[in-house]
Amino acid sequence: MADKPSDRTGPTRSEKPEKEVQEALRLAREAREHAYAPYSGFAVGAAVLAASGTIYAGCNVENVSLGATVCAERTAILRMVAAEGAQAVHLLAVVTDASVPTPPCALCLQVLAEFAVPECEVLLCEPHAVRERWRFSELLPRPFAPENGPASRPRA
Ligand SMILES: [Zn+2]
Numbered sequence: 001m002a003d004k005p006s007d008r009t010g011p012t013r014s015e016k017p018e019k020e021v022q023e024a025l026r027l028a029r030e031a032r033e034h035a036y037a038p039y040s041g042f043a044v045g046a047a048v049l050a051a052s053g054t055i056y057a058g059c060n061v062e063n064v065s066l067g068a069t070v071c072a073e074r075t076a077i078l079r080m081v082a083a084e085g086a087q088a089v090h091l092l093a094v095v096t097d098a099s100v101p102t103p104p105c106a107l108c109l110q111v112l113a114e115f116a117v118p119e120c121e122v123l124l125c126e127p128h129a130v131r132e133r134w135r136f137s138e139l140l141p142r143p144f145a146p147e148n149g150p151a152s153r154p155r156a
Contacts, residue, residue, distance in 0.1 A: 016049070016091050016121060021130060024048075024055050024093040029127050031057035031072065032095050038062060039069075044102070045095040046072035048080055050087035051117075056080040073108035077115060089115040092136070093123040101131045103139055112136060113143035 016024075024047040032045025039062050047057040058075025070078075073092060080087055092112060096102040101124035104112065112120070113136075120136035146152075 020049055020055075020091065021093070021123065024091055024123070025095065025125050025128075025130060027055050027057040028072075028076075028093045028095040028125065031059040031076070032127070033059075035059040035072065036061045039064070039066065042096070042098075044072040046076045046104075047093045048073075048076045048089045048115075049091035050080050050084065050089060052084060052087055054080075054084065056083065071105060071108050073104045074111050077111055080115075086115065088117045089120055090117055091121050091123065092116075093125055093130075095125045095127055097127060101125075103134070106140075109136075109140040110143060113140060113145055 028045040028047040030045070031047065032043050035043035035045065037043050037060055044060045045057065047055050049055050056076045056079040058072045058079055060069065060072045061075060062069045073094060077089070080089070089112065092104070094102055094104060103124055104122065116136045118137060122134045122136055122139055123130045124132040124134070
């Protein structure tokens with residue numbers, strides 16, 4: 001079994017270069033334009049920077065059942081895994097037009113926990129600007145993770 005992506009060594013950066021931040025913001029903004037949100041009317045775009053250097057974007061895709069709705073953040077992460085396998089995530093950008101910056105929901109934070117490096121940044125953005133910068137660990141300080149979940153069980 002492969003190591004958890006966030007255990008892999010990758011570039012350690014305390015703050016992402018402005019070029020990567022702007023590119024993530026641009027791709028998240030563009031993905032947001034494809035949001036399928038007929039029920040909430042709340043279009044969200046997201047983008048993740050993988051350890052490979054590739055940025056994957058996603059948008060929210062709602063469903064009439066509501067429970068089958070997939071958030072933009074998870075769409076971006078799933079696109080990353082589908083394209084190049086599990087990768088460590090160094091940055092997540094979330095774009096909305098809400099008056100208050102929109103953080104990822106708890107479900108998306110849990111999915112991000114599977115891939116985020118400890119220093120992963122989460123940028124809460126409006127369409128053309130970063131409004132808040134968070135460390136992933138500030139938004140989800142004690143995630144359910146392999147080391148405190150199934151992998152921590154004694155081996156028979
Ligand atoms: Zn979510």
